Amino acid sequence: MSKREAEGCPQKNVIDHDVRDHLSSPVIKAFKVFQQELDTKHDKYERLVKISRDITIESKRTIFLLHRVTSVPDVEDVLKEADGKLDGVRQKIGQIANELRGEDLYQFHRAFTPGMQEYVEAVSFQHYIRHRSLISLEEINARLVFMKMEKADSKDSLEALPLGAQVVTFQVMPSDYLLGVADLTGELMRLCISSVGNGDIDTPFQLSQFLRQIHDGFSYIGNTGPYEVSKKLHTLRQSLGKVEDACYTLRVRGSEIPKHMLADVFSSRTALIDPEEGVV
Amino acid sequence: MSVTEMFSYIQCFLSADQDIREDIRKVVQVLEQTAREILTVLQSVHQPSGFKEIPNKCSKARELFCTVNTQLADLKTKFPVEQYYRFHEHWRFVLQRLTFLSAFVVYLETESLVTREEVTQILGIEVERERGFHLDVEDYLAGVLIMASELSRLAVNSVTAGDYTRPLRISNFINELDSGFRLLNLKNDPLRKRYDGLKYDVKKIEEVVYDLSIRGLAKEPEGDK
Numbered sequence: 261m262s263k264r265e266a267e268g269c270p271q272k273n274v275i276d277h278d279v280r281d282h283l284s285s286p287v288i289k290a291f292k293v294f295q296q297e298l299d300t301k302h303d304k305y306e307r308l309v310k311i312s313r314d315i316t317i318e319s320k321r322t323i324f325l326l327h328r329v330t331s332v333p334d335v336e337d338v339l340k341e342a343d344g345k346l347d348g349v350r351q352k353i354g355q356i357a358n359e360l361r362g363e364d365l366y367q368f369h370r371a372f373t374p375g376m377q378e379y380v381e382a383v384s385f386q387h388y389i390r391h392r393s394l395i396s397l398e399e400i401n402a403r404l405v406f407m408k409m410e411k412a413d414s415k416d417s418l419e420a421l422p423l424g425a426q427v428v429t430f431q432v433m434p435s436d437y438l439l440g441v442a443d444l445t446g447e448l449m450r451l452c453i454s455s456v457g458n459g460d461i462d463t464p465f466q467l468s469q470f471l472r473q474i475h476d477g478f479s480y481i482g483n484t485g486p487y488e489v490s491k492k493l494h495t496l497r498q499s500l501g502k503v504e505d506a507c508y509t510l511r512v513r514g515s516e517i518p519k520h521m522l523a524d525v526f527s528s529r530t531a532l533i534d535p536e537e538g539v540v
Numbered sequence: 541m542s543v544t545e546m547f548s549y550i551q552c553f554l555s556a557d558q559d560i561r562e563d564i565r566k567v568v569q570v571l572e573q574t575a576r577e578i579l580t581v582l583q584s585v586h587q588p589s590g591f592k593e594i595p596n597k598c599s600k601a602r603e604l605f606c607t608v609n610t611q612l613a614d615l616k617t618k619f620p621v622e623q624y625y626r627f628h629e630h631w632r633f634v635l636q637r638l639t640f641l642s643a644f645v646v647y648l649e650t651e652s653l654v655t656r657e658e659v660t661q662i663l664g665i666e667v668e669r670e671r672g673f674h675l676d677v678e679d680y681l682a683g684v685l686i687m688a689s690e691l692s693r694l695a696v697n698s699v700t701a702g703d704y705t706r707p708l709r710i711s712n713f714i715n716e717l718d719s720g721f722r723l724l725n726l727k728n729d730p731l732r733k734r735y736d737g738l739k740y741d742v743k744k745i746e747e748v749v750y751d752l753s754i755r756g757l758a759k760e761p762e763g764d765k
Contacts, residue, residue, distance in 0.1 A: 288716070291721065362670075364623070477543055
């Protein structure tokens, strides 16, 4: 902040002089109020950006954790651990909700949208692994209800908010949900490839079907959505292509060998050779 | 909920959103038209003959602000009031213009800086976000900065028209404005960019004042009085 001040006004002594001159003038008084108002707003924005970054990092870690499901014997353990991590993320979202109490959600949307997208990605990824279906917006929002913990950071009496007493909720915006789901497809593609590597021949087909549904959904929305959607649609197509190719390969090789032996072929292949071999 | 259902739910939301935006755009277009009319009225103060008619022009502009009032009231009905910032971009520009215009009118009338409260009164909107359609502080400041460049132009033209004292008054006013803006810690945003232009306005007015004072013109009317 001080650095900015310094570069903003090179003639330091002139200001001091000026300020002293009109210190009591109505204009200066008004600008002091604006200064406070803007600083409060910028501070809040920065705090939100910071929380959002933390959410992004934790969500990314959760996703990495979830990718291990292909290689561990007990899927449930991983999912439980992911649950724990996601609870931590939700705590942070609770902080965002706290900051935004009495504020216009959209005024600060840009500060926390990356974090929310990442959270949607993580939570929907976990949901898919567990239930093999797409988590709905309501299901996500239903888990974002927080009890207000501490009253420590009640700053200005401006937002004392007598009515919002105990429960704070946070609503994921549909656009954030949409973008998060678009990111999810990339993770699903990775999951598909690595499960092929592990000789799992059912998951790729399930995934390709699921991805196709999502792709159809995005095509249905088309360009009515936010601008970023069209960019992500391109990546989605690439992911879908990769998954479909993998399924194609599985099918072709599968036709050469009797069905009941296919699993053996894949698992022995991956055991012997580089797992990447199975992908191509 | 199946994937298809989920997406059609989102699609409903998106098309509702677009409908609202469409409505807002229509109203904002009308509003921009009125703002341009007010600007045309006020632009004539730059003409030599316009200086005598300043009170006249101001009252004309104020009449037009009544139209703005009703149009803004119309705009308010187009979207849920708590979602102001969701659609803010649509009227941000025109609201800054209108702030500028009302600030200009008030300056011409009283030679003082319009307060945020006065602007909201002229436009028929609220000051505080909690109470409805309001004027964002950044938009207010942006409007004031637009006025600053208009005033630097006015200083030049008033000299042309033979009014030698006005530039001095404008210079004082702009200097005060400048020191006000220096109190703000601006982020690297559009407002900051616009503020960076203020120094050129200050410089221009100072040049005018300099030209007047080395020729002894600045003092002449004082002698007249």
